Amino acid sequence: MLSFSHVWTYRRAGGQLLSNSLKDADSSLKSAVKPRYLILGSGSIGFALAKELRESNKLVIIVDKDEAKVETLREEGFETILGDISDPELINNIDLKNVVAILFLSSNNEANRKGIENFKKVLNPDIQIFSRSSDIINKEKMEDLGADYVFMPSKLVASSLSRSLERAESVHRGNRLARWLKGIRDKKLAIVIHDNPDPDAISSGLALKEISKSLGVEANILYHGKIGHQENKAFVNLLGIDLSKMEEHDPKDFDEIALIDCSIPGVNNMVPPNSYVGIVIDHHPPGETEIKADYIDIRPNFGATATIMTKYLQQLNINISKTLATALLYGIRTDTQDFKRKTDPADLSAASYLYPLSNHGILDQLEQPSMATETLEVLGEAIRNRQVIGSYLLSNVGNIRDRDTLPQAADYLLSLEGISTTVVFGVTEDRIYISGRSTDIRVNLGEIMRQAFGEDAGGHANAAGAQIPLGVFSATKDRQTLLRLVNEAVVKRFLNAVGVESTAE
Structure with a gap:
């Protein structure tokens, strides 16, 4: 190894190349140059970064x-300085x-480790250390030595390509949806959202209606049931959203x-079972049921369908009105419980895009609704x-x-101490309705x-629901007897599904 004290360093001055001893050059460097970034190892990564930094x-x-690289x-x-990055001097x-x-960008893991170790002993803690590693084992060793950030080039390349592929997929999906809608131009489209719709479903339907309108397709948003939740009523009224009963x-x-x-005709919607459907866009996992439609886009990793629809609006370069932006943002926030439940980076990205376009006065009003007496x-x-049976x-x-x-x-009940999964159910004239929530990572509630409870049930791992026709129970004349039979049936079925014996508190 060349002794650092014998290295010649060069600098350009007055158009001439001068040579001095390292000591003289270092002194000149200290007085004339105040380095901000120190790159150790000038391979392809180091050189590319140096160019980027200089351009900035x-x-x-x-x-x-x-020596040849240095020259x-x-x-x-x-x-540039000629020297070995693992040399303690x-x-x-x-x-x-x-x-x-300080950036250790050599392809030699051992040299990077020794360099980190040497520099860390004398560095001011304000100086950040970055390092390159070829594998996870060396990455962990470098972090143990004090590196603030260690990257693996292969992972960075894979992540970059993955993001590019996601963009390509987004372009592909947007073009396919637009092509399908253009194919029914001058026709009427029924946009059916799920029964008793929430802000995610309503805002997503509104987004598809806007996309359809931009492509010459007349569309109506249809729903069955009622908008009962006080927040949902306020949402529709404050934004003036046009919905029609099926x-x-x-x-x-x-x-x-x-x-x-x-996603399935007749399941949580009034579309007759086995009906022909042109488009399905959803974020709920469909389970084992085969989805049939001309165009299908189901993304269970997303926290809200409103996120999917925001991506379409962006990809198709459609102007988002203040009303639509407010609706979509609120839909994302409610379905992810303000990004605390089943949230994907795409949800955060969509919300960030919608935030400056939204009406924050209306959002403030939506967040403070009065509680209905029935609730x-x-x-x-x-x-x-x-x-209570264990944590259920x-x-x-x-x-x-x-x-x-x-x-x-x-x-609300999920906040009780020791509880990780809640199931609340009630009875109408002809059905049993069930709603569940869970924070237990071992439980896939959907x-x-x-x-x-069968095909009319499902949802996400941490939020799900079901509805069961009363069937033979509906013949029971005494309501208290009916409620007792329903309780026994629902509790037994759920506990059997999770493999827990019924020994209630």
Whole structure:
């Protein structure tokens, strides 16, 4: 190894190349140059970074042990030092006064490790250390030595390509959706959202209506049931969203059907089972059921269908009005519980895009709605009738008029100490409605609901629901007997599905 004290360093002055001893050059460097970034190892990565930093008007010093590389870099105008990055004496010959970060970018793991170890002993803690590693084992060793950030080039390349592929996929999906809609131009589209819709479903339907309009397709948003949750009522009223009840329209009035925030005809929607469907866009996992449609986009990793629809609006370069932006942002926030439940980076990215376009006065009003009397009564019943088996809490709230009260009660009960999964259920004239929430990473609540209660059940790993026709139970004349039979059936089925014996508190 060349002794650092015998290295010749060069600098350009007055158009002439001068040579001095390292001591003289170092002294000149200290007085004339204040390096901000120190790059140790000038391979392809180090050289590319040095160029990027210089183009950003950053000051750079490069250290490399290859004399030919050093000379080439000097000819390119870089301040360069000839030296071995693993040499413990190297640090004594570099002015670190104004260095922000030191980057060990050699392809030699051992040299990078030794360099980190040597520099870490004397560095000001304000100076950040970055390092390159070829594998996870060396990455961990470098981090143990004090490196602030260690990267693996192969992972960075893979991540960059993955992001590019995601963009390509987004372009592909946007073009396919636009092509399908252009194919039904001048026709009428029924945008069907799930029964008793929430802000995610409503805002997603609104987004597809806007996309359809931009491509010459007339569309109506249809739903069954009612908008019962007080927040959902405020959402529709404050934003003036135009929705129609399915019962008010003849299906023959429409040429095509799109299912939004649901995916199977007849499951949580009033579309007749086995109906032909043109579009399905959803974020709920469909389970084992085969989805049939001309165009299908189901992304279970996303926290909201509104996120998917925001991506389409961006890709198709469609202007997003303040009303639509507010609706989509609120849809994302409610379905992810303000990004605390089942949230993907795409949800955060979409929300960030929508935030400056939204009406924050309306968002503030939506976040502080009054609690309906029925919601309070159901919550009281859920607390009073709770059955606790281990970390599971089940509660039969009896007769209900508004099924939207059930998920609110399930959310609230999940905050009780020692509880990781809640199931709240109630009975209408012809159905049992069930809502569940879970924070237990071992539990996939959607799959458990489907296993326990059949095809009209499902959802996500931490939020799911089910509805069961009363069937033979509906013949029971005594309501209290009916509620007791329902309680026994629901509790038994759920506990069997999770493999827990029923020994209630």
